[in-house]
Amino acid sequence: MKYSPESLEAFVQTVASGSFSAAARALAKSQSTISSAVANLEDDLGFLLFDRRGRQPVLTAQGQRALAQVQQILAASQRLDELALRLSQGVEPRLSLAISDFWQADHHEHLLTRFDARYPDIEFECMIAEDEDVLDLLQAGRVHLGVVRAQPALPPDLAVARLQVEAQMAIFLHQDHALAQQHQVTEAQLGELRQLRLNTWVQTREPLPAGRVWSAPTYLLLLEMAEQGFGWSVLPRWLVEQFGHQVLKELPVPGWPQHIAVDVIWSRRNPPGPAGRWMIDQLCAQQPD
Secondary structure (H helix, E strand, C coil): CCCCCCHHHHHHHHHHHHHHHHHHHCCCHHHHHHHHHHHHHHHHHHCCCCEEECCCCEHHHHHHHHHHHHHHHHHHHHHHHHHHHHHCCCCCEEEEECCCCCHHHHHHHHHHHHHHHHHHEEEEEEEEHHHCCCCCHHHHCCCCCCEEECCCCCCHHHHEEEEEEEEEEEECCCEHHHHHHHCCHHHHHCCCCEEEEECCHHHCCCCCCCCEEEEEEEHHHHHHHHHHCCCEEEHHHHHHHHHCCCCCCECCCCCCCCEEEEEEECCCCCCHHHHHHHHHHHHHHCCCC
C-alpha cells in the first residue's frame, strides 16, 4: 500500500475527534505522531487534507473527498484481517462479551449453549454494561465484543453490525400509584414524579439533570427501585415480565412502548479471533422469537 495504515487511521480519527490532540488520545499516541502521520499522508497525496489556520483543523474540500475513500480502504483492510483470522483458525484462548440488561436473557443463553458446544476449551467472560460504558470497555481492550443499543455515532476504531432482534422498552410505575390507574398518561404528568433513570459510569462524569431524579447503573437495579415505589422508570419489557413481582404497571404514554435496535460492536484495532467472529455471525443471524 502506498499510504501507510497508520497515516490513514490518524486522518480518519482526527476528523472524528476534531483535533490532532483528541485523535492522539483516542489512539494512545503522541500529538506529534498524529500530526506527522497526517502531514506525511498529505505529502503522499499531493494536497492538504486540513486547513490549519484556525484553532482546530478543518477539512479542506479535497480532504472531504478523500475521507470517503480512506474510510473504504480501512474497511477493506479490516475485512482482509478478518478473513486471515478465519482462514488461519488461530482460535483465541479467551473471549469477553459485554451485554446490556435490555437484551433478552434467553437470547444469550441459547447463544452460549452453541458456543460451549463449538469452543468448549475457551475461557469466556460475560459482563453487564450499558451504552457508553460498553464503548469504553472495547476501546480499552477490556472486552472483545459488546451488545448494545444502536448508538447515534461510533468512534472510527469500532466496527458494528446490526442484530435482527430488537429490545422493547416501556415506562413502568408501581401499580398502587394513582397515575397507574389512568387510561392515558402524559409526559407532563411524569415530570411531576421522580424518575428512575439509567446512569452509566461514563455518564457519571457529567452532572445529573436538575429535578427529582434517582439513578442506577443497571436496569435490574432500576426495576427493584421501581418495585419499591421510588418512582417511574423506562425498563425492558422482558425484564419486568421475567424478574418482576407483578407490582409494576406499564403506563399508557403516547409514543410508548419503543422498539430499540440492537448492535454488536468490536474493535477494529484489536479484532476478535475466529471464536469471536463466529459469535458475531451467530448474533447477526439470530431470529426474533
